Amino acid sequence: MKTDFFELKQSYHEIREKFNEYKECGLSLDMSRGKPNSEQLDISSFIINDLDKKDYMSKEGFDCRNYGAMDGILEAKELFAEILGTNAENIIIGGNSSLNLMYDMISDFVTHGSIPNKPWSKENKIKFLCPCPGYDRHFAITEYFGFENIAIPMQDDGPDLDIIEKIVSTDPQVKGIWCVPKYSNPTGAVYSDEKIKRLANLKPASADFRIFWDNAYVVHDLYEEIEILDIIEECKKAGNPDMAIEFASFSKITFGGSGISCIASSVTNINNFKKRIALQTVGYDKLNQLRHVKAFKDKNSITAHMKKHAEFLRPKIEIVLNKLEENFGGLNICDWTKPKGGYFVSFDSADGQAKKIIEYCKECGLVLTPAGSAYPKKIDEKDSNIRIAPSFPSLNELSLAMDIFCVCVKLVYLENLNNEK
Amino acid sequence: MKTDFFELKQSYHEIREKFNEYKECGLSLDMSRGKPNSEQLDISSFIINDLDKKDYMSKEGFDCRNYGAMDGILEAKELFAEILGTNAENIIIGGNSSLNLMYDMISDFVTHGSIPNKPWSKENKIKFLCPCPGYDRHFAITEYFGFENIAIPMQDDGPDLDIIEKIVSTDPQVKGIWCVPKYSNPTGAVYSDEKIKRLANLKPASADFRIFWDNAYVVHDLYEEIEILDIIEECKKAGNPDMAIEFASFSKITFGGSGISCIASSVTNINNFKKRIALQTVGYDKLNQLRHVKAFKDKNSITAHMKKHAEFLRPKIEIVLNKLEENFGGLNICDWTKPKGGYFVSFDSADGQAKKIIEYCKECGLVLTPAGSAYPKKIDEKDSNIRIAPSFPSLNELSLAMDIFCVCVKLVYLENLNNEK
Numbered sequence: 001m002k003t004d005f006f007e008l009k010q011s012y013h014e015i016r017e018k019f020n021e022y023k024e025c026g027l028s029l030d031m032s033r034g035k036p037n038s039e040q041l042d043i044s045s046f047i048i049n050d051l052d053k054k055d056y057m058s059k060e061g062f063d064c065r066n067y068g069a070m071d072g073i074l075e076a077k078e079l080f081a082e083i084l085g086t087n088a089e090n091i092i093i094g095g096n097s098s099l100n101l102m103y104d105m106i107s108d109f110v111t112h113g114s115i116p117n118k119p120w121s122k123e124n125k126i127k128f129l130c131p132c133p134g135y136d137r138h139f140a141i142t143e144y145f146g147f148e149n150i151a152i153p154m155q156d157d158g159p160d161l162d163i164i165e166k167i168v169s170t171d172p173q174v175k176g177i178w179c180v181p182k183y184s185n186p187t188g189a190v191y192s193d194e195k196i197k198r199l200a201n202l203k204p205a206s207a208d209f210r211i212f213w214d215n216a217y218v219v220h221d222l223y224e225e226i227e228i229l230d231i232i233e234e235c236k237k238a239g240n241p242d243m244a245i246e247f248a249s250f251s252k253i254t255f256g257g258s259g260i261s262c263i264a265s266s267v268t269n270i271n272n273f274k275k276r277i278a279l280q281t282v283g284y285d286k287l288n289q290l291r292h293v294k295a296f297k298d299k300n301s302i303t304a305h306m307k308k309h310a311e312f313l314r315p316k317i318e319i320v321l322n323k324l325e326e327n328f329g330g331l332n333i334c335d336w337t338k339p340k341g342g343y344f345v346s347f348d349s350a351d352g353q354a355k356k357i358i359e360y361c362k363e364c365g366l367v368l369t370p371a372g373s374a375y376p377k378k379i380d381e382k383d384s385n386i387r388i389a390p391s392f393p394s395l396n397e398l399s400l401a402m403d404i405f406c407v408c409v410k411l412v413y414l415e416n417l418n419n420e421k
Numbered sequence: 422m423k424t425d426f427f428e429l430k431q432s433y434h435e436i437r438e439k440f441n442e443y444k445e446c447g448l449s450l451d452m453s454r455g456k457p458n459s460e461q462l463d464i465s466s467f468i469i470n471d472l473d474k475k476d477y478m479s480k481e482g483f484d485c486r487n488y489g490a491m492d493g494i495l496e497a498k499e500l501f502a503e504i505l506g507t508n509a510e511n512i513i514i515g516g517n518s519s520l521n522l523m524y525d526m527i528s529d530f531v532t533h534g535s536i537p538n539k540p541w542s543k544e545n546k547i548k549f550l551c552p553c554p555g556y557d558r559h560f561a562i563t564e565y566f567g568f569e570n571i572a573i574p575m576q577d578d579g580p581d582l583d584i585i586e587k588i589v590s591t592d593p594q595v596k597g598i599w600c601v602p603k604y605s606n607p608t609g610a611v612y613s614d615e616k617i618k619r620l621a622n623l624k625p626a627s628a629d630f631r632i633f634w635d636n637a638y639v640v641h642d643l644y645e646e647i648e649i650l651d652i653i654e655e656c657k658k659a660g661n662p663d664m665a666i667e668f669a670s671f672s673k674i675t676f677g678g679s680g681i682s683c684i685a686s687s688v689t690n691i692n693n694f695k696k697r698i699a700l701q702t703v704g705y706d707k708l709n710q711l712r713h714v715k716a717f718k719d720k721n722s723i724t725a726h727m728k729k730h731a732e733f734l735r736p737k738i739e740i741v742l743n744k745l746e747e748n749f750g751g752l753n754i755c756d757w758t759k760p761k762g763g764y765f766v767s768f769d770s771a772d773g774q775a776k777k778i779i780e781y782c783k784e785c786g787l788v789l790t791p792a793g794s795a796y797p798k799k800i801d802e803k804d805s806n807i808r809i810a811p812s813f814p815s816l817n818e819l820s821l822a823m824d825i826f827c828v829c830v831k832l833v834y835l836e837n838l839n840n841e842k
Contacts, residue, residue, distance in 0.1 A: 033488065041486045045474040048486075048708060053466040065462045065469075067454065067677035095516050097702040104701075107528055111542070111566065121532070121542055137700070144700050145532065251703075256488035258708040279558075279565050280525075281518040282672075285706065287469060287679040 005331055012414045019360065019411050022404050027365035029401055034185070034343035034389045035256065040312040043305070044254040047295045055290060064286035071274055072262070076289040080262040082299045083218055084248060085230040090264050092273055095284045098249035098261035102212060103141050105245060105263070108276050109175075110145050114208045116272060120175060129167065129177035131159035133346055133374030133385045135185040138178040138214065149376030150174075154187055158195035165202065172205040176212055182228050183217035186374055186387040187346040188339020193229050200234035200244070211235075213246040217342045219299075219306050220252060222314045226340065232264060241266045250292060252309070252343070253302060260284075260292050313343070316390040316398055320345045323402035333413055336388075345388040346374070352383045353412045360408035366401050426752055433835045440781065440832050443825050448786035450822055455606070455764035455810045456677065461733040464726070465675040468716045476711060485707035492695055493683070497710040501683040503720045504639055505669060506651040511685050513694055516705040519670035519682035523633060524562050526666060526684070529697050530596075531566050535629040537693060541596060550588065550598035552580035554767055554795030554806045556606040559599040559635065570797030571595075575608055579616035586623065593626040597633055603649050604638035607795055607808040608767040609760020614650050621655035621665070632656075634667040638763045640720075640727050641673060643735045647761070653685060662687045671713060673730070673764070674723060681705075681713050734764070737811040737819055741766045744823035754834055757809075766809040767795075774833045775804045781829035787822050 056065045058073040071077075072093025081088045094101045110126075113119045120126050128142040132151040139149050150167070153160045158181070168174050179199070181191040191199075199211060213231050231244040242265070250259030263273060296302050317339060324336050324347070336347045349357055355371040362368075369387040372378040388405070390398050477486045479494040492498075493514025502509045515522045531547075534540045541547050549563040553572040560570050571588070574581045579602070589595055600620070602612040612620075620632060634652045652665040663686070671680030684694060717723050738760060745757050745768070757768045770778055776792040783789075790808040793799040809826070811819050 035488050038484060041477075041484065045477070045486070048472050048474040048477065049470050051469050053469040056462075056466070056469065063459060063462065065466070065676040065679060067456050067672075096706040097704075100702040104525075107532065110532055111528065137703075140700050144697075251488075255486040255708065257704045258486060258706045276565075279561050281521040282558075283518075283678045285517045285679045285709065287676065288706065288709070 005333070008331065008410060009414065009417065012418070015407055015410050015414065018407050019364070022364040022407065025365065027400070027404070029365060029393055029397055030367045031389050031392060031401060032367050032369045033392070035392045036252070036309075036312070037392050037394070040309065040391070041255065043308045047254050047291055050291050050295050051287065055294065056287065058286070058290065062286075064290050067282045069286055070278055070281065070283040072284065073286055073289050073293075075293045076260060077262075079293055079296060079298070080248060080264065083302065084215060084246060084264050085227070086232050086246075086264050089267055090232060090270060092263045092270055092277065093284060093289055094261040094263060096251075096257055096259055096261065096288070098214070098216070098247040098251070099137055101247055101261055101263050102138070102214065104280070105212070105273075106141050106145055109208075109210070112276070114175070114210050118208055120208075123173065123175075125173050127171065127174045129159075129164060129174060130376050131177070131179065131184070132376070133186055133380075133387070134178060135180055135214070136369075136373040136378070138212070139376050142178070143377065147175075151376055152177075154184065154189060156189055158189060158191035161195050161198045165198065168202050168204045168209060170205055174204070175206055175208060176210040178212050178214065180214045180216055181231070182215060182226065183220055183339060183342025185216070185342065186344035187337045188342050188344060189337070190226060190340070191228055196229040196231060196234055197238075200231060200238040200240060202240070202243070204243075209243065211244040213244050215246055215248045216252070218248055219302055220309070220343075221306065221341045222310045222317060223340050225303065232266065236266070242269050245269065253305065254292065254295070258288070260289050313391060315395060317345065319395065319398050320388055320390050320402055323399070323406055327406040327410070334409060343389060343391050345390070347386045347388055348384045349386065349409060350384065350413060350416070353409075353416060354380060354383045354386050356412045357405075357408050358386060360411060361405060364404045364408070366404050368405075426754070429752065429754075429831060430835065430838065432831075433839070436828055436831050436835065439828050440785070443785040443828065446786065448821070448825070450786060450814055450818055451788045452810050452813060452822060453788050453790045454813070456813045457673070457730075457733070458813050458815070461730065461812070462676065464729045468675050468712055471712050471716050472708065476715065477708065479707070479711065483707075485711050488703045490707055491699055491702065491704040493705065494707055494710050494714075496714045497681060498683075500714055500717060500719070501669060501685065504723065505636060505667060505685050506648070507653050507667075507685050510688055511653060511691060513684045513691055513698065514705060514710055515682040515684060517672075517678055517680055517682065517709070519635065519637070519668040519672070520558055522668055522682055522684050523559070523635065525701070526633070526694075527562050527566055530629075530631070533697070535596070535631050539629055541629075544594065544596075546594050548592065548595045550580075550585060550595060551797050552598070552600065552605070553797070554607055554801075554808070555599060556601060556635070557790075557794040557799070559633070560797050563599070564798065568596075572797055573598075575605065575610060577610055579610060579612035582616055582619045586619065589623050589625045589630060591626055595625070596627055596629060597631040599633050599635070601635050601637055602652070603636060603647065604641055604760055604763030606637070606763065607765035608758045609763050609765060610758070611647060611761070612649055617650040617652060617655055618659075621652060621659040621661060623661070623664070625664075630664065632665040634665050636667055636669045637673070639669055640723055641730070641764075642727065642762045643731045643738060644761050646724065653687065657687070663690050666690065674726065675713065675716070679709070681710050734812060736816060738766060740816065740819050741809055741811050741823055744820070744827055748827040748831070755830060764810060764812050766811070768807040768809055769805045770807065770830060771834060771837070772803045772805050774830075774837060775801060775807050777833045778807060778826075778829050781832060782826055785825045785829070787825050789826075
């Protein structure tokens with residue numbers, strides 16, 4: 001079906017007809033979120049009845065059925081420390097949601113400060129840096145607390161550090177940045193060593209500037225294993241020991257919503273966070289922590305498990321990339337990322353066409369992430385970015401979905417060409 | 422060992438000797454918190470491997486391994502609704518900790534308001550009513566957010582409503598009250614119908630006044646089953662439909678820290694809370710929700726389970742009450758509550774003696790809840806209240822612990838008598 005630009009222009013009526021056919025099909029497919037499907041979830045189902053009813057003691061002799069061990073059991077800290085390349089003393093184990101830990105952290109910084117007794121609520125204005133396209137749920141949190149989210153261009157090896165260095169070093173209202181350093185949502189960018197070092201070496205105008213380091217896809221390689229630098233160590237070396245707060249979870253290792261999560265940071269920060277968490281809860285679910293450490297003894301067993309996930313995801317990402325290449329390779333009318341991990345492909349149409357493409361897909365029964373979702377206030381100034389989340393459909397469904405998507409991209413493009421005449 | 426007052430006065434040296442004997446024993450017993458012990462936890466251990474690895478579908482056909490169902494699965498809502506005497510539409514299911522839900526609610530009211538767009542942080546001062554003696558973790562939350570906690574005297578059938586009505590109706594800085602309506606921690610008081618109705622019929626000077634109704638011991642009867650009025654319904658009848666926010670959990674039905682929790686409130690409130698929670702998490706642990714609804718089909722099965730808990734707790738509460746009666750019955754030198762449920766006995770020494778009693782117990786290796794814990798700022802003006810938490814020790818240990826406690830009470834009392842001479 002590969003076309004050159006001239007052929008494409010000639011085929012408007014054919015494409016219009018194809019679009020109408022798809023509309024008639026009555027397809028109903030939701031590709032709006034990065035959810036695994038049932039078959040992919042099955043590879044983790046062993047964890048549901050992993051624990052025997054006698055399995056309740058932690059290795060330090062703690063009865064995990066009871067109250068206490070507010071910051072988590074040691075073996076869970078050690079497991080996360082190995083995954084993140086840090087130490088158990090730098091870890092607090094949370095509940096089922098790392099997003100919740102991030103929300104709580106922002107909320108507490110607002111009311112009490114990231115440096116004790118310096119609440120962000122006392123500032124006239126707070127700004128937060130949002131590498132874009134980025135993760136909508138991150139931006140929604142800082143928006144909820146009234147911060148001004150500032151879009152920072154995302155590049156193949158991380159956000160634009162030239163801009164970040166300039167803003168952070170001059171504007172004391174800038175208090176933090178959202179980062180997904182490995183297989184960034186949605187572009188799949190992996191932060192380079194150089195950019196991680198530059199982030200760690202920032203000289204913020206505000207002493208309580210914080211890097212929110214959401215390492216959501218730390219072990220989510222689709223091809224070879226990639227390791228990025230440990231932000232906590234780099235910040236320490238740079239003389240900014242308390243600047244980074246890292247988060248990770250098992251939501252996409254075992255189950256979305258039934259995993260365990262963690263905060264990793266300097267020991268100083270960890271001790272401060274513990275004081276707040278001790279007010280908030282008597283402790284997170286330690287039986288679920290046991291369940292996870294019983295299932296995964298070390299990073300090697302997690303890597304083996306992630307290879308099974310990759311067997312599901314790699315072919316899906318490849319269908320997306322192949323369909324896009326077949327339809328648009330060399331045409332220079334749109335662009336897309338080629339991720340080596342994570343859950344998404346980030347697609348860019350010609351300017352001003354993303355909303356319309358998403359609308360046309362919806363008319364064909366294909367629900368995509370709403371236009372603008374990857375930007376502050378959900379406004380994509382160029383109206384070009386679309387997040388493709390191929391994990392949920394089956395291979396056949398996905399193949400059809402991408403055919404529909406490509407037809408809609410072409411249709412919108414040609415309609416615009418015609419209008420311009 | 423029962424003594425009359427005259428005998429007690431004569432026996433100082435004997436008691437001093439007994440105290441020294443206990444000090445020599447090298448006992449080490451922590452009775453500071455209301456924790457069940459290992460044997461009591463065993464009755465719930467079946468829930469650890471309750472689910473089969475194929476058990477992941479909710480009755481509405483939701484795959485509980487995946488993201489979503491942010492406010493909980495229907496069957497979990499129905500179970501909590503039955504326990505609390507309300508409807509599923511009034512419920513949001515939370516994570517493992519109802520305390521966390523309360524903390525989050527207070528935090529959100531501070532930053533965003535209990536009525537949308539009326540953040541409590543914009544007020545010069547916030548006051549919160551704390552029936553005392555009460556639950557230290559409640560008071561710690563409102564203290565952390567800088568509220569002035571105001572002690573309200575606790576009576577046998579609930580807090581002093583004469584005082585509450587007066588303060589709430591005249592002072593707009595008063596934004597809420599902490600209540601544990603059934604088997605209140607630590608007195609064991611059960612709120613009477615009359616007091617619940619008076620609470621529901623408050624005419625607050627502040628439109629965003631809220632009742633925090635922590636129904637932690639709703640099914641935790643040691644003798645006959647007691648039902649209290651449904652605060653949500655009473656508030657509705659009184660024309661204050663959004664005034665009460667109720668909380669409950671399975672922490673003392675199954676496991677502290679591995680249960681499920683809920684918020685119950687008006688549908689208006691629930692819809693508002695959902696908007697915030699949708700920013701905070703993609704959803705709480707639904708497999709643990711399934712685990713609980715599989716274990717407990719309805720309130721009857723919970724009641725049957727709670728009778729097993731009562732078999733552990735009732736003899737312990739009775740040892741406490743019997744030892745106190747044997748040692749101090751009719752002496753009029755101290756007082757204590759006689760709870761019919763919950764986890765605690767609240768003891769009052771003569772004024773100015775609680776700290777010393779707790780210190781002496783510690784010298785004998787018996788750790789009690791710190792003096793003042795049941796009061797705002799941990800200050801018990803009369804220095805008389807001691808929370809006795811008998812759930813953790815074995816019956817033999819508890820019997821010895823109460824002997825030690827009674828000797829320490831007597832010793833402090835007699836030392837004070839001697840000093841007064």
